[in-house]
Amino acid sequence: MTTIEILTLLAILATITSPLIAIWVGGLIQKMNQQNERRLDVLRRVIAYSHELAPGAPQNTNILSALLEIKFWYHKDKEIIDIWMTFQQKLSTGLPADDELHQLLVLMSKKERIRLSRAEIIAGLKSN
Numbered sequence: 001m002t003t004i005e006i007l008t009l010l011a012i013l014a015t016i017t018s019p020l021i022a023i024w025v026g027g028l029i030q031k032m033n034q035q036n037e038r039r040l041d042v043l044r045r046v047i048a049y050s051h052e053l054a055p056g057a058p059q060n061t062n063i064l065s066a067l068l069e070i071k072f073w074y075h076k077d078k079e080i081i082d083i084w085m086t087f088q089q090k091l092s093t094g095l096p097a098d099d100e101l102h103q104l105l106v107l108m109s110k111k112e113r114i115r116l117s118r119a120e121i122i123a124g125l126k127s128n
Contacts, residue, residue: 035073036112038069038073039073039108039111039112040112040114042066042069042070042073042108043105043109043112043114045062045063045065045066046063046066046067046070046101046104046105046108047105047121047124048062049062049063049066050063050101053091053097067084067088070084070104071084074108074111077111079107080104080107080108080111083100083103083104083107084104086100087100087104102118102121102122105121106118106121109121
């Protein structure tokens with residue numbers, strides 16, 4: 001094979017494979033965007049339905065499913081899971097867990113690059 005034939009084959013190979021690589025990379029980017037959106041949705045729902053955690057308030061499936069999804073979407077993040085587990089333990093024993101909820105939401109917002117302060121989260125929770 002001559003150099004021209006090799007270069008021609010490489011050009012043909014590049015022409016055939018580049019759209020396939022672009023489709024693969026596009027799929028990866030789309031999957032990452034969907035995962036980020038789902039994590040943001042969990043954060044929004046925990047904030048929106050946190051009033052259901054108040055003593056005496058009937059617990060609805062909204063807050064419970066959002067809390068369970070934290071473990072699913074952040075299972076690789078030890079810091080979030082540790083706070084989540086402490087929060088769940090206090091919640092299940094009837095102990096006040098407001099500090100843990102605030103810590104959890106601040107950390108989740110930080111991980112999602114939203115940067116909500118503890119004061120903003122507390123104000124948002126009180127407005128619900």
